[in-house]
Amino acid sequence: MRVLGLSRATRVLVQGITGREGSFHAKLMLEYGTRIVAGVTPGKGGSSVHGVPVYDSVCEAQEGAGPIEASVIFVPAASAPDAIYEAVDCGVRLAVVITEGIPLHEELRAVRYARSRGVTVVGPNTPGVIVPGEIKLGIMPGDYFAPGRVAVISRSGTLTYEVAWSLSRAGLGVSFALGIGGDPITGVDFAEAYELALRDEATEALVVVGEIGGDAEERFAEIYERSARKLPAVALVAGASAPPERRMGHAGAIIYMGRGDYASKVGALSRAGIRVARRVSEIPSMVAELLGGQAKFKS
Amino acid sequence: MRLLEHVAKDILRRHGIRVPEGRVATSPEEAAEFARRHGRVVLKAQVPVGGRGLAGGVLFANSPDEAAALLARILGTRIRGYAVRKVLVEEAIQVAREFYISLTVDRSERSYLFLASDMGGVEIEELARRHPERILKIRVDPFEGYRRHVGRRIAKFLGLARDSWEAVDSIASAMYRIMLDVGAELVEVNPLALAADGSLVALDAKILVDDNSLPRDSELAKASREAYSEAELEAMDAGFSYVELEGDVGIVGNGAGLTMATLDLVKAYGGEPADFLDIGGGASSERVERAVRLLLANPRVKAILINIFGGITRCDEVARGIARALEGGARKPIVVRMVGTNEEEGRKLLESAGIAAFRDAEEAARRVVEIVRGGL
Numbered sequence: 001m002r003v004l005g006l007s008r009a010t011r012v013l014v015q016g017i018t019g020r021e022g023s024f025h026a027k028l029m030l031e032y033g034t035r036i037v038a039g040v041t042p043g044k045g046g047s048s049v050h051g052v053p054v055y056d057s058v059c060e061a062q063e064g065a066g067p068i069e070a071s072v073i074f075v076p077a078a079s080a081p082d083a084i085y086e087a088v089d090c091g092v093r094l095a096v097v098i099t100e101g102i103p104l105h106e107e108l109r110a111v112r113y114a115r116s117r118g119v120t121v122v123g124p125n126t127p128g129v130i131v132p133g134e135i136k137l138g139i140m141p142g143d144y145f146a147p148g149r150v151a152v153i154s155r156s157g158t159l160t161y162e163v164a165w166s167l168s169r170a171g172l173g174v175s176f177a178l179g180i181g182g183d184p185i186t187g188v189d190f191a192e193a194y195e196l197a198l199r200d201e202a203t204e205a206l207v208v209v210g211e212i213g214g215d216a217e218e219r220f221a222e223i224y225e226r227s228a229r230k231l232p233a234v235a236l237v238a239g240a241s242a243p244p245e246r247r248m249g250h251a252g253a254i255i256y257m258g259r260g261d262y263a264s265k266v267g268a269l270s271r272a273g274i275r276v277a278r279r280v281s282e283i284p285s286m287v288a289e290l291l292g293g294q295a296k297f298k299s
Numbered sequence: 300m301r302l303l304e305h306v307a308k309d310i311l312r313r314h315g316i317r318v319p320e321g322r323v324a325t326s327p328e329e330a331a332e333f334a335r336r337h338g339r340v341v342l343k344a345q346v347p348v349g350g351r352g353l354a355g356g357v358l359f360a361n362s363p364d365e366a367a368a369l370l371a372r373i374l375g376t377r378i379r380g381y382a383v384r385k386v387l388v389e390e391a392i393q394v395a396r397e398f399y400i401s402l403t404v405d406r407s408e409r410s411y412l413f414l415a416s417d418m419g420g421v422e423i424e425e426l427a428r429r430h431p432e433r434i435l436k437i438r439v440d441p442f443e444g445y446r447r448h449v450g451r452r453i454a455k456f457l458g459l460a461r462d463s464w465e466a467v468d469s470i471a472s473a474m475y476r477i478m479l480d481v482g483a484e485l486v487e488v489n490p491l492a493l494a495a496d497g498s499l500v501a502l503d504a505k506i507l508v509d510d511n512s513l514p515r516d517s518e519l520a521k522a523s524r525e526a527y528s529e530a531e532l533e534a535m536d537a538g539f540s541y542v543e544l545e546g547d548v549g550i551v552g553n554g555a556g557l558t559m560a561t562l563d564l565v566k567a568y569g570g571e572p573a574d575f576l577d578i579g580g581g582a583s584s585e586r587v588e589r590a591v592r593l594l595l596a597n598p599r600v601k602a603i604l605i606n607i608f609g610g611i612t613r614c615d616e617v618a619r620g621i622a623r624a625l626e627g628g629a630r631k632p633i634v635v636r637m638v639g640t641n642e643e644e645g646r647k648l649l650e651s652a653g654i655a656a657f658r659d660a661e662e663a664a665r666r667v668v669e670i671v672r673g674g675l
Contacts (some may be wrong), residue, residue: 077511103482104404104509109441112409139580141610141639156556157580158608162660165608165638182555184406184484184509211556214406238559241544241566242575245301245348249540249555249577251511256485257403258424279564281661 003151003176003200004094004120006070006135013061013071013092014039015083017049021098022074025139026050029072032136038065058090070094072128072137077101080124081110088114096137097123100182104251107185114187121187125251126179127157140164140177148173150287151200151231153193154209155182155216155252159238162280163209170284172291175202180216182250190220197231205232205287208274210265212239213253217265221272232290233274234283237265300508301347305387306522307504310481311488314473317500321389325374327367330388334366339391342366344373346381347526349422349505354378359391380545385525392500397490398457399423399434402474404484411439411478413471415453419490445475459493466499481519482512530593537589539578546571548671549594549603549631551587553578553612561606564661570668573600581611587620595629602632604667606660609639616641618648618656625652632670636663 014029016022017039027050030036036052038061045056055061062068071092075083080099087095095114102110102124114121122129128138132147144161146168154160157179164174178193180186188196190208197203210217217237224230239248240262247254255261266276275290277283302310308318320337323345324330334340344356351357356378360366366388376383397419405412415435418426426434435456437449450468459467474486485507492502513520524532534541540555548570552558555577562572574597578590594600607617614637621633636657637645649656657663 101511103512104484105441105479105482105512107511108404108409112441115409139611144610154556156554158552158554158610158612159556159560161610162557162560162608184404185409189407209556211559216407219407236560238556238563241562241572242559243542243544245507246542247300247510247540248542248559248575251509252406253555253559254484254507256507257401257487258422258427278567279661280560 001199001201002131002134003178003196004129006129006131008033008134009035010135011035011037011067011069012137013037013058013068014052014074015058015071015087016074016076017041017052017054018044018047019074019076023049025074026052029136032142034135034137038068058086058092062090068092070096070137073097073099075099077103081106084110084114084121088117088119092119094120094122095187096126096128097121097187098126098128098138099123100125102183104184107183111185111187122178123181123187125183126181127160129176129178131176132174138179144168145177146173149175149202149204149291150207151175151197151203151205152177152207152209153190153197154179155211155250156209156238157182159209163207163236163283166280166284167207167287170288172284172287175200175204182211182252184214184252186216190216191223194220194223194231198229203231205291206234207283207287208233208235210235210237211250211253212237212242212248212255212262212265213250213260215260218268221268221274224274225272232287234277234286234290235269235274236277236280236283237262237269300510300523301526302506302508302523303345303347303385303525304343304504305345305385306525307506308501310477310506311473311501311504314477316470316473317498318504319389319392319500319502321387323385324370324388325385327371330370330386331363331367333388334360334363337390340366341389341391342369342373343387343389344378344383345385345387346378346383348379348381351378356383392492392502393495394492394502395495396493398493399426399489400453400470400474400491401485401487401489402478405438408438410441411475413437413439413449413453415456417457419492423487423489439475445472463499470499477506481506482509483507484509530597534576534593537586539576539586539590541593542575544572544574546573547599547601548667549573549597549600551576551578551590551594551603551605553580553582553607553609557606557608561604561660561664564664565604565668568665568668570664570671573597582617582620584616584620584623587617588624591621591624591633595624595631600631602634602667602670604663605633605635606663607635607637607639609637609642612640614639614641614645615648618645621654622648622652634663634667634670636660
C-alpha cells in the first residue's frame, strides 16, 4: 500500500479547473498520468477542460463522474474555504489545497471542519503530493522526482524540488513527497506525515524540510522520539537568518513571542536523534549513511 | 505584519479597552502642547520592533519644554534599523501593578490561546523561560468562541479582586473580537496596568496582522503601511515578498523556502544578506526586472545573488528580466544560479548580458560573497 492509499487508479477531481492555474496544472497532471475524472467550477458545468467534464458542484461531480476520492483545489483565496467545505460535505476523503493567501481564521475553521469530518487535508499553500511514477496531485515538476526510497515532507515549494532532485541524482530517489504547506495552519502536519511515511511500503528513510515559525518541527521531534518504530530521518530547516516578527514570504514563516526560531527547531530535532543538514547538498550522503551506505551515487 | 503601537492602541480603544490619553506627534510643538495639558508624559518612538526602551526610544518628560526637547531628540533617529517618523506622546499613568495578557493562534491545536501572567512588563519569552508557572494558558475553541468564564479565570489568576473581574472579561472578550475583526495572529497587551485609580489600562499593545486577512485598500491596510520602508512598500505594491535586512549581499529567489535557504547559504559563506526577496512562482520578465532594479537601487547592496530553480518559473523569462534591469546604466555584480525549465535558453540570454550562470547554488553563493569581500 502506498501513502494515503494513492495509486494510478485514484479518481481525482480538480476544483477551480477552468481558472488559469487549475487549467494549466490539470493538463500537466493528466500528462503525468493522474486520473482526473472531473472538474468543478460553479457556473461552468457542462463544459470541458482538456477533455475533462466540468460540473457546477462537487456533489454533481460525484453523481456524474464519481466516486471521487481526492480533490486538488486551485480555487482563489477568497473562495477556497468554501471549496474545502464543499469537498468535505460532498464526500471527498482527501483535499489537496494548492491555494496560497487564504485568510488565517477562515483557513483555521475550514481545516478544522474537514478534519472533524475525517477528511485529510494536505496544505493549504502546498505544491501537493506526488508518488513518483504513480500519481501527482499538485504542481511539482515531475521530472525532478525519480521513484525511490526516500519520503520528503516539507513546508516549502521550490526547496522541496531541490531536495527531491538531489536525492534523485544520488540514486536514492523519492518514494513520495508531501507538502504540508507554508501557512500557519495546515491539514496534515509533520507528525501526521511521519505516520503516513511509516505506513508507505516503499519508504525507507525520511527527509523533513522545515522553516522558521510555529512549532510543527518541534511537535514532530516529540512524536519521533516516542515512536517505537523509527524511519532513519534527516532534516533541513530554512530561515536561520530570519529576523523576529517579519514574515519571510510564507504566511507561516514568522518568529514571534520568542518561539519558532531556527535554534528551537534544530535543537528539538537533534535531541530526538534526527540528523540536521546545513544545506541541501549534505542530504543525500546523510541519508545514504543512515541506510547503511547502500546508495549508488550517480554524478 | 506588525502594526505600530499607536495604530494597535487605536484598535484597542475602539473595541472598548482603555489606553492612556495620547497623541501622535511629529513636531516638538505638538509634544509640548500635549504635555501642557497632561503634565508628566511619556514619549514612545513608533517603530515596529521591541526593545525600544533599551534603545532610548521610550522617554519620560516632566515639562512641556522637556517634552519638546525629547521629541526632537528621538525623531529622525534610527531604532534597531527603523527610522523614527512618529512619536506617541501619552499621559504618564500611576501604576499599582502590571500584568501580561495575550491572545494568539495555537497552530498545532488549530485553535486560540490566551496567555496571562501577573508578571507584566517582562518579555513573554523570558517569562516562559524563568517562570512558566506564572503563566496561565486557556484554549478557546474557534467554533465556540469566547466565554465569560475565561475572563474570570484570568482575573483570579492575576490576583484581582471581585470588582475587577468584569473589566478583565471585557478586555479578554475585546481582544477576541479584535483578533477576528482585524485578522490577527497575535494580540498582546504587555503591560496591562492596574492604575492607581483601580482601572485597567493597556500601556503597550502589539498586534501581528495576518497579511492574507488585510483587504488592500482598507483603512487598516493604509495605516499599516507606516511600518514599512519605501522599498518594502514598493515591493509590496509590485506583489513580491520583500524584507529589508542590514547586510550588503542582495538576494532574489523563487519560492520562500528556497529564498530563506539562499540567505542561509550566503551567511554560511561569511556574507551578510541585504534582503529577502521572493519573486514567487511563474514570474514574468517584468516582475524579475522590477525586483532586480529594486536591489540595484539599494545603496547598501554591493552585489546580487539570484537563485532560480525553475519548475513553473521559466529560466528564459527570468534571464530576460535580469538583462533588462541591467540596461540603462545602474550596474552591480550579479551572480546567477539557474536550473530548470528553459535553462539553456536562459543561460544564453544571460551570457549576452555578460553573466555566466552557475548550476550549483553553493558555488554561486560562495562566488557572490567572494565578490563582496574581495571587491572583485
